[in-house]
Amino acid sequence: MADAGTSIIPEAEYKDVVKGLAPALLEDIKASGTLVVRGVVPERKALQWLEDTKQYIAQNPQVKGFPEDDKAVFELWSKAQLEARSCSESLKVQRFLLSLFNKNSAAPDDVSFSTPLTYCDRLRIRRPGDSRFALGAHVDGGSVERWEDPKYRSSYKAILEGRWTEHDAWDIGGRPTAKQNLYDGPGACGIFRAFQGWTSLSHTGPGEGTLKVFPAIKESTAYIILRPFFKANQLKTSLPQQAYLDPSNWSLDLDSPDFPGSPIGRSQELNDETHPHLRLNETLLPMKAVKPGDQVWWHCDGIHAVESEHKGANPSSVLYIPSVPLTEANARYVKDQQVHYQQRIPPPDFPGGEGEKFFEGTGGDADIVTEQGKQTMGLAPLSLEGIDSSEKLLRQKVNKIWGF
Ligand SMILES: [Fe+2]
Numbered sequence: 001m002a003d004a005g006t007s008i009i010p011e012a013e014y015k016d017v018v019k020g021l022a023p024a025l026l027e028d029i030k031a032s033g034t035l036v037v038r039g040v041v042p043e044r045k046a047l048q049w050l051e052d053t054k055q056y057i058a059q060n061p062q063v064k065g066f067p068e069d070d071k072a073v074f075e076l077w078s079k080a081q082l083e084a085r086s087c088s089e090s091l092k093v094q095r096f097l098l099s100l101f102n103k104n105s106a107a108p109d110d111v112s113f114s115t116p117l118t119y120c121d122r123l124r125i126r127r128p129g130d131s132r133f134a135l136g137a138h139v140d141g142g143s144v145e146r147w148e149d150p151k152y153r154s155s156y157k158a159i160l161e162g163r164w165t166e167h168d169a170w171d172i173g174g175r176p177t178a179k180q181n182l183y184d185g186p187g188a189c190g191i192f193r194a195f196q197g198w199t200s201l202s203h204t205g206p207g208e209g210t211l212k213v214f215p216a217i218k219e220s221t222a223y224i225i226l227r228p229f230f231k232a233n234q235l236k237t238s239l240p241q242q243a244y245l246d247p248s249n250w251s252l253d254l255d256s257p258d259f260p261g262s263p264i265g266r267s268q269e270l271n272d273e274t275h276p277h278l279r280l281n282e283t284l285l286p287m288k289a290v291k292p293g294d295q296v297w298w299h300c301d302g303i304h305a306v307e308s309e310h311k312g313a314n315p316s317s318v319l320y321i322p323s324v325p326l327t328e329a330n331a332r333y334v335k336d337q338q339v340h341y342q343q344r345i346p347p348p349d350f351p352g353g354e355g356e357k358f359f360e361g362t363g364g365d366a367d368i369v370t371e372q373g374k375q376t377m378g379l380a381p382l383s384l385e386g387i388d389s390s391e392k393l394l395r396q397k398v399n400k401i402w403g404f
Helices: 014-019 023-032 043-059 079-086 088-099 150-154 217-229 241-245 328-343 371-376 389-401
Strands: 011-013 034-038 112-117 123-126 135-139 195-200 211-213 230-232 250-252 295-299 304-306 316-320 324-326
Touching: 011 014, 014 034, 014 088, 023 034, 023 217, 043 079, 043 123, 079 088, 079 316, 079 371, 088 112, 088 195, 088 295, 088 371, 112 328, 112 371, 112 389, 211 295, 217 230, 324 328, 324 389, 328 389
Parallel strands: 011 034
Antiparallel strands: 034 295, 112 324, 123 316, 135 304, 195 295, 195 316, 211 304, 230 250
16 A cells, blocks of 8 residues: 555546446445545635635625634634535535445444535644644544444444454445544544545645555554454564564453543544554555645545645645535534624534624625525425335434424
């Protein structure tokens, strides 16, 4: 994998995603757990979104962002974000991604993959030379929760029973009803995202402050889940690297309470100390070059990081837009989010404040450009016509939660 480099990351043209991808490519996507979709929106449209957003930020200098003295990450109700989330192209890709999952081990009305919901996330405009917006290797969706919460844990049953090759990363398992945030950690996500993703607003390639991924989803998940149950007989400092990693240096450890890289209330963290066999320094691959309008996606159990430095010449800009399945818990978050949207205050997951109440040129209903986009925001009821019975039951529950 390390030798193959970035080329190993699968990619597809948007128009082919709509037509239906070849089985071999679908297999590649399922094996890697990551994907680039090319040309989801035309380049000029994505560049316009960036221009509009920059102008909106400039027009409202009181805008909050992180880091405070050189803002790169923003939580906004900008017109561009509302349009990008609700445009039919974006929703089609989200639905395609959800369709990769099955519910072999989930109750039929726990989750629907045909109705994505909208999670209003941040946007990033990272300037060249920046080295502050780096993120070490991690997996979102909590840390010890993967073992501690019975529902969450059930998603990894085959691995925990010693049958890791039978683990189906695409069986949604207990995730739709799992507690991914048992310790109310800061920065936790209030919604279950099946895929994390972003829409690029710039030309960005390896070395330019981009995402890094570990494109082998079954293998990395099996290693992460089994890691707490093994310990090294001899420490790294006392052995050459090869001998340290050799299976003969590791024994089963069912007694120690250690969960390497699993801090309470945070994401699962990984590095060469906590997860040495992953050899992350070589295997974490930078995302291949993208242009404005391309989207980058990674599975909810996927290891990812953000390059420590942006050595490129131009800002690397993305809109974070994940793919979120319909579940009762997700619908409840969307209801809260909708209340925040009406007041143009930051979405429930983010630090509060008065948000954009007094901004000029804030986005609104006119920027939610499709009827389905309104439904995915909880602003319109989900249709019940021509829907099968388990899906209908879930949609009815959700419409009730939303007050329709
Ligand atoms: Fe992350």
